[in-house]
Amino acid sequence: MNVIEATGRWVRFRIEEAGRAGQFLEEAALAAGSLRAWLPNATQQMRRLGVDSLPIGLLIAVFTGIVLALLASYSFTGAVPLYFVGTLVEKTITLELAPVLTGLALAGRVGANIAAELGTMRVTEQVDALETLSYDPEAFLVVPRVVAGTIMFPLIVGVAMIVGLGAGWLASLGFLQLSSDEFLKGARLFFGAFDIEYGLVKAASFGFAVTLIGCYKGLRARGGAEGVGNAATQAVVYSAVMILVLDAFWAMTWLHGRT
Amino acid sequence: MIKWIDVYKAFGEKKVLDGFTLDVREGEAVAIIGYSGSGKSVALKHVVGLLQPDRGTIEVDDKDVPTLPRRELYELRAHIGYVFQFAALFDSMTIGDNVAMGLRKRGELSEPDIAHRVTEALELVDLPDVQDQYPAELSGGMRKRVGIARAVALRPKYILYDEPTTGLDPVTSAVIDELMIRMRDKLGVTSVVITHDMRSAYRVASRIAMLYEGRVRQVGTVEEIQHTKDPIVRQFIEGRATLDGGDAASPGTSPATAAGGATARGGGRA
Numbered sequence: 001m002n003v004i005e006a007t008g009r010w011v012r013f014r015i016e017e018a019g020r021a022g023q024f025l026e027e028a029a030l031a032a033g034s035l036r037a038w039l040p041n042a043t044q045q046m047r048r049l050g051v052d053s054l055p056i057g058l059l060i061a062v063f064t065g066i067v068l069a070l071l072a073s074y075s076f077t078g079a080v081p082l083y084f085v086g087t088l089v090e091k092t093i094t095l096e097l098a099p100v101l102t103g104l105a106l107a108g109r110v111g112a113n114i115a116a117e118l119g120t121m122r123v124t125e126q127v128d129a130l131e132t133l134s135y136d137p138e139a140f141l142v143v144p145r146v147v148a149g150t151i152m153f154p155l156i157v158g159v160a161m162i163v164g165l166g167a168g169w170l171a172s173l174g175f176l177q178l179s180s181d182e183f184l185k186g187a188r189l190f191f192g193a194f195d196i197e198y199g200l201v202k203a204a205s206f207g208f209a210v211t212l213i214g215c216y217k218g219l220r221a222r223g224g225a226e227g228v229g230n231a232a233t234q235a236v237v238y239s240a241v242m243i244l245v246l247d248a249f250w251a252m253t254w255l256h257g258r259t
Numbered sequence: 260m261i262k263w264i265d266v267y268k269a270f271g272e273k274k275v276l277d278g279f280t281l282d283v284r285e286g287e288a289v290a291i292i293g294y295s296g297s298g299k300s301v302a303l304k305h306v307v308g309l310l311q312p313d314r315g316t317i318e319v320d321d322k323d324v325p326t327l328p329r330r331e332l333y334e335l336r337a338h339i340g341y342v343f344q345f346a347a348l349f350d351s352m353t354i355g356d357n358v359a360m361g362l363r364k365r366g367e368l369s370e371p372d373i374a375h376r377v378t379e380a381l382e383l384v385d386l387p388d389v390q391d392q393y394p395a396e397l398s399g400g401m402r403k404r405v406g407i408a409r410a411v412a413l414r415p416k417y418i419l420y421d422e423p424t425t426g427l428d429p430v431t432s433a434v435i436d437e438l439m440i441r442m443r444d445k446l447g448v449t450s451v452v453i454t455h456d457m458r459s460a461y462r463v464a465s466r467i468a469m470l471y472e473g474r475v476r477q478v479g480t481v482e483e484i485q486h487t488k489d490p491i492v493r494q495f496i497e498g499r500a501t502l503d504g505g506d507a508a509s510p511g512t513s514p515a516t517a518a519g520g521a522t523a524r525g526g527g528r529a
Contacts, residue, residue: 129349
């Protein structure tokens with residue numbers, strides 16, 4: 001096979017893949033209209049994908065909060081008043097680290113979980129069985145997970161913001177001899193509701209992307225255990241990349257230019 | 260009536276169906292036999308629209324399956340029970356919920372009526388006490404019987420069985436055969452059975468079709484198939500390694516390959 005042929009095959013595969021992804025998106029969007037088909041499963045998925053993911057989200061928030069407080073103190077080195085530690089912790093946690101770090105952790109947990117589960121269902125013909133029983137796999141399997149992810153990611157990130165801020169506060173009290181009043185003064189200094197709004201919207205977009213990619217990769221799995229493993233790996237990698245792309249997208253389109 | 264009309268299907272470079280044509284009439288049980296990987300399951304999946312043909316079409320009750328809109332396809336599927344090779348039960352649900360799935364989707368029955376229908380279907384396959392168990396707790400044979408119960412619970416007009424006895428011991432295979440005969444005789448269901456278990460095909464089927472190189476090599480009654488002169492069909496039904504009944508083909512040569520050399524001699528009889 002020469003280089004031109006190989007390139008042609010690669011390009012054709014990518015175009016076909018984009019077409020399949022587009023068709024999948026369209027089918028999922030149409031399936032979202034049949035509320036009765038997906039609503040009963042959505043609450044169950046919210047528990048599985050959301051509530052069960054809370055511990056990992058909180059763990060990350062605690063350590064991020066502590067590290068941020070100490071990092072801020074180290075960076076200021078006496079040149080900046082120490083109460084700005086509160087400012088830095090609040091801004092960084094709400095705008096960036098709570099959504100992105102939690103999103104990346106959930107991309108691993110939720111994305112792999114969905115891809116492995118749906119992939120197993122695909123290779124063991126359970127998805128075909130659903131179809132023969134007149135269930136629409138998009139409405140029954142995809143929409144509940146995407147809805148659950150889009151709703152639960154911001155909730156987990158919201159709690160992670162509070163816990164991260166709390167951890168930063170306690171670390172400031174314990175390690176930096178900063179008083180509560182000083183930390184809160186710093187935290188309030190440049191605080192705006194936008195910070196939270198921005199972080200939560202970002203988290204919702206991450207939840208949407210991670211669950212959608214997990215479903216797509218899972219339902220496209222082929223060929224037994226190896227296929228399921230590949231689907232789970234690809235779901236995690238693509239989800240992580242998509243989180244970073246979306247992060248940059250929101251920064252460029254929404255954050256940039258705001259005063 | 261189910262009709263495959265000149266169906267072509269390829270996966271990449273590999274041609275699987277190459278002008279496959281077959282009719283299944285009301286009330287009969289047709290067994291489709293053929294080598295592993297010859298496209299039997301692919302042919303079956305076209306009937307319920309799980310696969311789309313590259314060319315040709317499939318008709319069920321005069322409805323053109325590949326062109327049916329999604330809603331009408333779902334309506335058609337409500338009349339077709341599909342028994343998967345490995346049962347394809349939903350792991351996360353109890354056996355009772357598995358069997359009730361299709362009934363709940365239809366929405367025609369109340370929950371007590373669904374429970375009654377589920378009990379009835381499981382009794383029909385001689386598994387009255389497994390409703391609260393999960394698929395992982397059952398043996399392979401029991402799972403296949405649950406798969407049949409799930410199909411039967413819908414009281415379908417057609418049941419499609421994909422290798423229902425593969426991987427089972429002879430006694431369990433006989434039990435599954437009895438079940439299929441019971442479905443046909445008691446419920447009057449039209450059946451298509453994919454198998455390479457000839458003993459099962461002879462017991463269950465009223466007609467047998469052999470799928471070979473993507474098309475029907477021969478179709479006929481059980482007796483016609485048993486007395487066929489076609490060397491390819493003979494080799495298959497007698498389970499011989501070579502066409503002439505001599506020693507096995509040279510190492511690395513599959514039975515299909517060994518048989519392939521005689522295709523031109525045997526000719527098509529579809």
